[in-house]
Amino acid sequence: MSLTIIKPGLLDTIQDLGRTGYSRLxxxxxxxxDRYAAQVANMLVGNDTLEAVMEIHFPGAxxxxxxxxxxxxxxxxxxxxxxDEPVPLWHPIVVRKNAVLHFPKLQHGSRCYVAVHGGYCVNKWLNSYSTHLKAGAGGFHGRKLEKRxxxxxxxxxxxxxxxLKPGKEFEVLKWHVDTGSTYLHPNEIYIIKGNEWDQLTCQSQQDMLEDNFTIHPFSxxxxxxxxxxxxxxxExxxxxxxxxxxxxxQLLPNGQLIVLMADHQTTGGYPRIGHVISAHLPKLAQLRPSDCIHFKITDIATAENLLIAQQxxxxILQRACLERLNHVVC
Known part of the structure; x- marks a missing residue:
């Protein structure tokens, strides 16, 4: 069986954690x-974290x-x-056949993820379910999701x-995920220095760490x-x-910055001023146009410790979700 798109969203695609090993091509x-949110979505429904999820932008489908x-x-x-009944985030939810899921109002964040138990049955391309829009491959026919x-x-x-209780269209199971530490201080992004950091003037280095930057609508x-x-x-x-x-x-010729995201090119010729640490990429992924970013320099050891703690x-969460789900089902 399946789900059917009855109204398309802005940009809804099937994604997983990505295809690795092909940058040379x-x-x-x-x-x-947001790799953190996608992995948790799969954990909550008892899936492996490599299963595909649906990535939804507002307005959603x-x-x-x-x-x-x-x-x-x-x-x-x-x-x-x-x-038309609200359902909570970060919970497993049993939904009845013929129920309709929709997203009428933006509260906060930039993209959400919907996982289903067992995963979506779509074809892999180069060992990944992820949709590659430019290549027209992966995901669901290599494109965003459309009506019908x-x-x-x-x-x-x-x-x-x-x-499911009689007469109920859904049932929220009793466990959820506390994401406070992952998305704490959402506008504060830690970076490590890039190869060309020292090419910035002393004043520009100071400006980058003291000033706020706003995400452009064209992002x-x-x-x-x-x-x-x-x-x-x-020079x-x-x-x-x-x-x-x-x-x-990267530092663009006009003196402005661009932060490369999931669909970035594999190589670039602009100066690499810094790199966002992996543990803060989920926070970055949930920022929206017009949101502000404040960069803070950290070192590799701190970046590694934060990522290890997150992993x-x-x-722990994956084991706990499997235990809870097995207990409920049995």
């Missing part, structure tokens, strides 16, 4: 923008569920509702109807263009194109 990793199923919604708060699309689910052996999954004080280099030397990654901060939290 010019194929970027892609995948979800409306979905009709063609079967009883277990879902979770994580990330941004778009006031998720099932048949039917997204099939993988087979489930759990009888979810038994968890997208490829990169966040930032508006702020013009930054200057000591205007040409650079050889080199590898870049999710979170690389340990995810490991």
């Amino acid at each position: 010019g194929i970027n990793t892609g995948g979800v923008m 409306q979905f009709l569920f063609e079967q009883n199923t277990l879902i979770s919604i994580t990330g941004a708060d778009f006031t998720a509702m099932v048949n 699309d039917e997204i099939p689910f993988k087979e489930s052996r759990i009888y979810f109807a038994g968890l 997208d999954r490829m990169g966040y263009q930032l508006k702020g004080v013009d930054l200057k280099r000591n 205007r030397t040409e650079l050889v194109s080199s590898g870049v990654s999710f979170g690389t901060i 340990q939290e995810l490991n």
Whole structure:
């Protein structure tokens, strides 16, 4: 069975954690923008973290569920509702066949994730379910989701109807995730110095760390263009194109910054001023146009410790979710 798109959203795609190992061929990793929220969405419904999820931007789509199923919604708060009744984020939720999920109002955040138990049954491209829009590959026919699309689910052996009370269109299961530490101080982003940091003038280095930068409306999954004080280099030397990654901060010729996001190119020739630490990429992914960013320099050891702590939290969470789900089903 499946879910059906009855009203398309702005940009809803099937994504996973991305395809690795193909940068040498010019194929970027892609995948979800908020890896933390996507992994938690899968954990809450008992999936492996590598399963595909649906990434939704506001205004989001409306979905009709063609079967009883277990879902979770994580990330941004778009006031998720099932048949006009609000449902909470970061919870597992059993929904009844023919229920409609929709997102009528933006509260905060930039993108949310919907996972279903078992995962979406879509084809892989280069070992990943992620939609590559430019290549027209991966995900659901290599494109964003449109009206009347039917997204099939993988087979489930759990009888979810038994968890629904008579007359109820959904049932929220009793465990949830506390995400306070991951999204704490959302506008404060830690970075480590890039290869060309020292090419900035002393004044520009100071400006970058003391001033706020605003995300430009033209920002997208490829990169966040930032508006702020013009930054200057000591010398205007040409650079050889080199590898870049999710979170690389480049200095454009006009003195403004761009932060590369999930669909970034594989190489770039602009100065790499810094790199957003991996543990703060989820916060960055949930910022919206016109939101402010304040950069803070940290060191590699701190960046590694924060990422390790975040991964340990995810490991504990995954075990706990499986135990709770097994207990409820049994």
